Amino acid sequence: MEAWWDRYPAEFSKEKAALEGLGYAWSIDAAAMEAGQLVVHVDVPLGDGMLALTASYPDTYPYFAPMVTTGCQFQRHQHPLGRNLCLLAREGEEWRPGHDSLAMLIEEQLPAILVVNGGSATPEAVAQTEDHVGEPLSSFLPYALESAVIVPDETPPAEVSAGRLSLLLRATPPGWADRCFVNGVAASINDMHNKPLVTFGVKIPSFAVRSNGFWLRLEKRPEVSSPETAASDVFRQVEGKLPELGKMLSSAKRGDVAVVGLVYPDEVSWRHSADDWIFLSVRVTREAKRSRSADVHVDLVRADWGGEQAWLRRAPFLTPMRDKAALIVGLGSLGSPACLQLASAGIGRLELVDCDNLQVGNTVRWALGWQYAGLQKTTALASHIFNEYPYTAVHGCNLRIGFPDHRVSEYAVLRQLAMGVDIIVDAAANHRVSHFLADLARELGKPYVWLTTTHGAAGGIVGRIRPDTTKGCWHCFLRGLDDKTIRVPADAGTEEIQPGGCSQPTFIGAGIDSEAIVNLAVRLTVATLCTGTNGGYPDFLWDVAIADIYKEGIPVAPEWATYVLAARQDCLSCGTRI
Numbered sequence: 001m002e003a004w005w006d007r008y009p010a011e012f013s014k015e016k017a018a019l020e021g022l023g024y025a026w027s028i029d030a031a032a033m034e035a036g037q038l039v040v041h042v043d044v045p046l047g048d049g050m051l052a053l054t055a056s057y058p059d060t061y062p063y064f065a066p067m068v069t070t071g072c073q074f075q076r077h078q079h080p081l082g083r084n085l086c087l088l089a090r091e092g093e094e095w096r097p098g099h100d101s102l103a104m105l106i107e108e109q110l111p112a113i114l115v116v117n118g119g120s121a122t123p124e125a126v127a128q129t130e131d132h133v134g135e136p137l138s139s140f141l142p143y144a145l146e147s148a149v150i151v152p153d154e155t156p157p158a159e160v161s162a163g164r165l166s167l168l169l170r171a172t173p174p175g176w177a178d179r180c181f182v183n184g185v186a187a188s189i190n191d192m193h194n195k196p197l198v199t200f201g202v203k204i205p206s207f208a209v210r211s212n213g214f215w216l217r218l219e220k221r222p223e224v225s226s227p228e229t230a231a232s233d234v235f236r237q238v239e240g241k242l243p244e245l246g247k248m249l250s251s252a253k254r255g256d257v258a259v260v261g262l263v264y265p266d267e268v269s270w271r272h273s274a275d276d277w278i279f280l281s282v283r284v285t286r287e288a289k290r291s292r293s294a295d296v297h298v299d300l301v302r303a304d305w306g307g308e309q310a311w312l313r314r315a316p317f318l319t320p321m322r323d324k325a326a327l328i329v330g331l332g333s334l335g336s337p338a339c340l341q342l343a344s345a346g347i348g349r350l351e352l353v354d355c356d357n358l359q360v361g362n363t364v365r366w367a368l369g370w371q372y373a374g375l376q377k378t379t380a381l382a383s384h385i386f387n388e389y390p391y392t393a394v395h396g397c398n399l400r401i402g403f404p405d406h407r408v409s410e411y412a413v414l415r416q417l418a419m420g421v422d423i424i425v426d427a428a429a430n431h432r433v434s435h436f437l438a439d440l441a442r443e444l445g446k447p448y449v450w451l452t453t454t455h456g457a458a459g460g461i462v463g464r465i466r467p468d469t470t471k472g473c474w475h476c477f478l479r480g481l482d483d484k485t486i487r488v489p490a491d492a493g494t495e496e497i498q499p500g501g502c503s504q505p506t507f508i509g510a511g512i513d514s515e516a517i518v519n520l521a522v523r524l525t526v527a528t529l530c531t532g533t534n535g536g537y538p539d540f541l542w543d544v545a546i547a548d549i550y551k552e553g554i555p556v557a558p559e560w561a562t563y564v565l566a567a568r569q570d571c572l573s574c575g576t577r578i
Contacts, residue, residue: 080140
């Protein structure tokens with residue numbers, strides 16, 4: 001395979017010319033080039049001496065920047081293990097292929113790093129120069145693959161220096177016996193007497209193997225020297241401070257694993273320090289015998305912050321969703337993905353209503369796949385959300401609306417469910433059900449969101465009615481469709497089909513089309529739930545949106561028309577209020 005300098009000889013010539021223009025001594029590492037990599041050494045004058053730089057070019061140059069390392073150790077803007085300099089912010093997003101060069105990095109970016117690390121810059125100059133990103137050690141360490149320990153937002157009190165861990169882990173996969181596999185959650189962080197200090201109340205079914213470990217608080221972040229020795233470097237700073245760990249290892253069998261968590265202060269965001277975690281997996285490779293200590297293999301394991309605060313930091317405007325609940329009626333091609341999107345948006349509770357079971361054929365437009373075939377749709381979604389979105393409580397109710405059943409009053413069940421939530425979401429795609437739910441929502445003073453799609457998923461409707469806010473009602477909306485003041489969405493006009501094993505026909509359409517309707521309906525639901533909260537998801541300025549996803553049989557980017565729902569004189573419910 002050709003090296004990049006053979007593929008792009010003009011770029012190679014430009015790179016060498018730019019280095020010559022710097023006026024610094026530089027050379028190409030001949031042995032590295034013979035092996036297929038370009039490595040350049042540059043001596044940059046610094047004070048009375050020289051700063052020796054080594055630049056390693058990726059095989060994808062000029063699309064990606066060279067990595068520049070130095071033997072000198074800086075406090076900031078340098079990888080603490082690899083010693084490579086952070087000459088470009090955000091992993092080189094500012095690199096301009098075909099324009100930038102190593103010479104440019106040295107000439108324009110290196111001086112800022114030297115000034116910041118020299119201590120002579122004013123705080124204002126530092127703030128203007130630096131990318132506002134923290135540089136915690138935990139971001140740079142080499143971790144064991146497929147391993148992580150989820151930790152809560154809270155860390156143990158500063159006055160407690162060490163203690164024990166109660167862990168819930170995944171079972172080790174076959175074939176991993178001689179490799180690190182520590183994957184789970186710190187269910188309880190205790191003192192040395194096993195008194196809980198911090199507990200993690202979230203239950204994740206896949207983490208079911210109970211294990212114990214230790215934790216230690218360090219006064220400063222651990223010192224590491226290289227990627228190859230990082231795990232052993234950290235272990236040496238730990239083992240003498242945890243005598244209980246030594247006792248455990250002295251009686252451990254070959255293959256036994258001890259998990260050790262380290263909590264310490266570090267720069268977790270720009271110029272701001274707080275507690276951070278890393279974990280060690282200490283695996284016994286040879287048992288202790290008489291005066292001989294056990295031989296161990298140590299791996300670093302990533303900490304994954306999984307508390308509610310950490311979880312929603314990427315979308316803080318969803319925080320109000322944590323104490324909200326929704327009733328979703330209809331769990332088909334629209335309702336099932338809506339459930340998952342609301343769970344991922346952090347809703348506190350979902351009440352699900354449907355009467356159908358999942359068939360393999362449904363999966364072309366359903367939210368989940370074949371492993372749930374045969375289950376009731378309520379069961380499948382509740383199980384999945386319980387496993388994947390543990391902060392959302394979910395309950396399913398198998399109920400066929402509109403069919404007499406002497407064993408249960410469907411009206412009583414639905415009314416009770418609706419009374420206990422903040423919003424009713426109607427994805428039933430059934431006109432009679434929508435009529436009932438719209439009136440029930442008005443009766444109870446609950447917001448009501450509905451979503452439907454047309455044949456072929458060629459178009460769709462999303463609408464909302466808020467008590468005391470929306471002027472019109474669902475019946476006003478229907479009259480608007482009838483007299484064309486609200487346009488009718490595109491319809492492919494396809495015939496219904498009756499799949500094998502079904503007693504009823506169904507529409508033709510795919511999830512890749514209908515989920516465009518779902519996404520807007522969920523956004524509208526979230527906006528409605530966040531109404532009136534400080535910093536919540538912003539609201540929309542309309543009540544009804546009509547989409548075309550196809551035009552004359554050709555797929556198009558969804559085209560939406562939006563409407564404010566006005567009260568109509570010809571509406572039996574709203575006309576008397578005009």
